[in-house]
Amino acid sequence: MKILYFAWVRQKVGLAEEDVAPPDSVGDVAGLVAWLAGRSPGHAAAFADPRQVRAAVNQDFATPDQKVAAGDEVAFFPPVTGG
Template sequence: MRVLYFAWLRQKVGIAEEEVAPPAEVRDVAGLIRWLAARSSGHAAAFADPRQVRAAVNQDFATPDQPVAANDEVAFFPPVTGG
């Protein structure tokens, strides 16, 4: 699984992207966030308040219950506003 980080999430995690292999019990975006948060202090800081994180799976906006699979690309970014 390819995971991308944007804006302040990238700053907190310390990398722009990474390849990960979550365990089988990680089935959705929310589970992936919990698993990633346990990987390092930077990940924990980035996902400290999951309500402040938006996700996209394979370049489509995703809700926390969106399923994820091994070959997916998952991007995490802060909420955005237009204007």
């Protein structure tokens, strides 16, 4: 699974992207966020408040209950605001 990080999420994690192999128990975005938060202090800081992070799975916006699987591309980014 390829994970992409953008904006302040990337700054906190310290990586732009990484390839990961989450355990089989990780089946959705929320589970992935929880698992990623345990990978390092930077990941923990980035995902400290999951409500402040948005996700996309295979380039489609995703909710926390969106299913994820091996081979997916998952991107995390801050909420986007416009004027």
